[in-house]
Amino acid sequence: MRDSTILYNILSKDNLNLFRIKKKCKIGVVTDFNFSYLETKDKLIFEKFINKLVKHGFNLKNIKIPEFNIANKIIEQEGGIVNYEAWNYWKASISKGENLIDKNVLSRFHLGKNMSE
């Protein structure tokens, strides 16, 4: 975290001093998203981590955010808005040399292109 704070201060041109927030804040543990796809062993590790936070005074509660799964379905079925925006921003440069671009990166741009057409 020390490195992240230094980087943040450089990029934001700030001089952030981290402050104690543990006892004042509430943390929601999302239980209906990717947690259920972990293998059993890793679920237990994650739960142990949560219990450790509780033991050290963090205020946690389980929450459900069904919108995360809904958003994924929308993107998977209808297309990625990031891909569309990226294609429109870079298409002039890409068209000059698609053969120079990594095929996996190019396929992501094409997802955006296909949304346009």
Next chain:
Amino acid sequence: MNKVFLDIKYKINKLKKKIYNNFDSIDFIILPTLSIKAPEIKKITDHERYIFYNNLVLSNTRIANLFNFPVITMPIKKNYWLSFSVFSKEKKDEILLSVAQEIENVIYD
């Protein structure tokens, strides 16, 4: 502008408003960063398998980009693949960094 894009963007913005209502009662969200361990390179040399694993990973991480969450990610314990992510509302980077520091102080002792 493309109608399909605008429709999707409209739906995502509606979802964002619902998600942000959660921050009336909480300050942060925490969840596993990914639900799968990174696959071996030999498993993703095949293009279709690459797409499969790429989509699986993206389905975990794209929510931060879609909904403009600042996020801090850390390993859950030393020398292990599993990590967790802490999210805050947009533009709350400073308190996110603060709570992440406090979590880090606890979990690796």
